[in-house]
Amino acid sequence: MRKIGVLAVQGDFAEHIQALSKLEVETEEVRLPEHLSDLDGLIIPGGESTSQSRLMEIYGLTTPVIESVGNGMPVWGTCAGMILLAGKLVEPHPVPLGLMDTKIQRNAYGRQVDSFETDVSVPCLSGGDFRAIFIRAPKVVSVGSGVEALSWSSDGDIFAVREGHMLATSFHPELTNDLRFHEYFVDMVNSS
Ligand code: GLN
Numbered sequence: 001m002r003k004i005g006v007l008a009v010q011g012d013f014a015e016h017i018q019a020l021s022k023l024e025v026e027t028e029e030v031r032l033p034e035h036l037s038d039l040d041g042l043i044i045p046g047g048e049s050t051s052q053s054r055l056m057e058i059y060g061l062t063t064p065v066i067e068s069v070g071n072g073m074p075v076w077g078t079c080a081g082m083i084l085l086a087g088k089l090v091e092p093h094p095v096p097l098g099l100m101d102t103k104i105q106r107n108a109y110g111r112q113v114d115s116f117e118t119d120v121s122v123p124c125l126s127g128g129d130f131r132a133i134f135i136r137a138p139k140v141v142s143v144g145s146g147v148e149a150l151s152w153s154s155d156g157d158i159f160a161v162r163e164g165h166m167l168a169t170s171f172h173p174e175l176t177n178d179l180r181f182h183e184y185f186v187d188m189v190n191s192s
Contacts, residue, residue: 076166
């Protein structure tokens with residue numbers, strides 16, 4: 001039985017755990033380095049990337065997460081998680097984990113009132129468009145050649161990226177009842 005951890009220092013980790021439970025996947029709330037030891041995959045949830053970054057540092061999680069993912073543990077970041085996984089940010093804070101070959105801009109679609117929902121096409125998921133919830137969402141400014149776009153708008157904005165065992169979405173599948181992105185990540189974990 002595979003076990004997926006969800007970084008649980010801040011943000012909407014409970015929603016990810018609920019989605020994984022619906023898929024009958026064993027989960028673990030990750031707050032301390034020892035919680036990473038028997039995991040097959042990790043999710044970094046939506047929330048506030050500066051708070052998550054600071055709390056990860058306080059709990060001694062930053063280096064262990066970088067090492068685990070660097071050693072091949074599948075990871076998925078949603079929204080703030082996409083920011084933390086980035087190679088580079090446009091902003092000086094937080095310092096991202098530097099795991100993906102991406103450059104990301106925080107809050108690129110406006111402030112909280114400008115949060116929005118829209119249907120996006122995700123060709124790798126069967127069953128039609130995905131209802132995407134964007135909350136102070138980051139924008140993918142650029143990606144390296146090893147990064148595959150999984151979803152993009154007609155004007156070229158990228159909403160979801162995959163780089164080998166690493167996945168990131170600028171929106172929040174955990175806030176919908178659509179489990180297809182969670183299934184996609186569970187498949188990544190199962191095939192790793
Ligand atoms: N804007 C937030 C940040 O910079 C991310 C928002 C979210 O995760 N919904 O961390």
